[in-house]
Amino acid sequence: MDDLSRIRTFIKVVDAGSFSAAARHEFSVSSVARQVKSLEDELGIRLLNRSTRHLSLTEPGRLFYERAVAISNDLNTAKREAASFQGNVKGLLRVSLRISAGACAIVPALPKFLEQYPELTVDVSLTDERVDLIANNIDVAVWSGDLPNADIVGRQLSPSRRIVCASPAYFARAGTPAVPEDLKRHNCLLFKAPTHADIWLFERDGVSQEVKIDGNMQSSNGIALLSGALAGLGIIVVHEWMVRSDLEQGRLARVLNDYVVRPTTVEAPVHVVFPSSQGMSLKVRAFVDFLVQLFREPGLGPAVQRSTKA
Missing domain, CATH: 3.40.190.10 (Periplasmic binding protein-like II)
Structure with missing residues (x-):
């Protein structure tokens, strides 16, 4: 049994007022008692005063309970905040872009993208080198050429006219x-x-x-x-x-x-890539979709009228 499970069981016992009440819906009474006893043995102190009819906190038990409740509440808050990222595109997105694509196409289009996701911040670096995404904490990148290995997941962008x-x-x-x-x-x-x-x-x-x-x-x-x-x-x-x-x-x-x-030679394909170990978070998915749409060729409009000077 891990520390967090034992601590949460201890909190339930204190809140419920007895081992049997804490065990009512999830564990046996003996299992609950063993978890609390194991926690006390590890700490080297008694957390609860036990009698046949009543449980009470010892002085160190009261201090431990207060800190344990605070930590448990903080953990629940952290879980809710992390889960909220599954419903909203937010936070910091670190991207590495090829210089020409970044400077001429992607960065000029960022205002509309960020207007759509006001809780997102984009940290942009421009380089034609393939930087190590994991070592440099890069969420998504635009690369030219084939993908090196299974550690990198990518989607080829539409070939450009x-x-x-x-x-x-x-x-x-x-x-x-x-x-x-x-x-x-x-x-x-x-x-x-x-x-x-x-x-x-x-x-x-x-x-x-x-x-x-x-x-x-x-x-x-x-x-x-x-x-x-x-x-x-x-x-x-x-x-x-x-x-x-x-x-x-x-x-x-x-x-x-x-x-x-x-082209005069066979061109390397352009991919938008991200580390396979990180998966496609909502913010990465939003940016990938944005790039796919951006590189999709629109109608080019009418050509310039030919003059008589040529």
């Missing part, structure tokens, strides 16, 4: 490409990485086309290229979710909407 876009100022100055071949006459901002080349791939009606592009800016950082595009420097190929708010606000305009833009 790539789009071709630039600022309205750039198109006003340089004209608007009508077909992929037109990109050869434009300043294209190139993502630089070992797995990426200066080739953009397009497909329409089952026909694929490669276009060799050129431009005066290249970077291994997608946010840097996005900043260049927003500043009117040139055209980029980018995930739709990365520029959704810029498209909605008119800071960027898309072109070549009739074409599917293909």
Whole structure:
């Protein structure tokens, strides 16, 4: 019998006034008496004065009873508070996000998410490294690539459509490409990485086309290229979710909407993940559902009108 069970039995005996009354609904009288005797033996003191008709607390028994009742009440309160998290999304949620997804898509969408869950606080870290979720006390993360082992549970986010876009100022100055071949006459901002080349791939009606592009800016950082595009420097190929708010606000305009833009290499899937040992709490579930909805591609609206300068 564990300590907590013996202490609770002792409290019941005192409150009920006898062993038989305490045992009425759950235990035998002998079982109740053994638990109290075991507690006294461990403490090395007598908690109760016993007679054939009456029980009374000894002085140390009274002190122990008062502290035991306080502890039991605190434990019940703690259990109720913990259980309340099953009915409400609340508390602190620690998340680790890939830099581009976090800065460009997830963090800008947090106000609406937190408006829905006003008792929740989100602690955000941005990194493209896969941090140890358990060691760093991370509740949920966004990773790129396959899941490493069974200790991590994940849900793949919807693959994002790539789009071709630039600022309205750039198109006003340089004209608007009508077909992929037109990109050869434009300043294209190139993502630089070992797995990426200066080739953009397009497909329409089952026909694929490669276009060799050129431009005066290249970077291994997608946010840097996005900043260049927003500043009117040139055209980029980018995930739709990365520029959704810029498209909605008119800071960027898309072109070549009739074409599917293909990656030059097989892309690693993007997952929202959490430690399997922690399970999917309500706050984690709410955040996962939020990300799934966020990365689900909406209608992209009309493409920019083609000018006569191209």
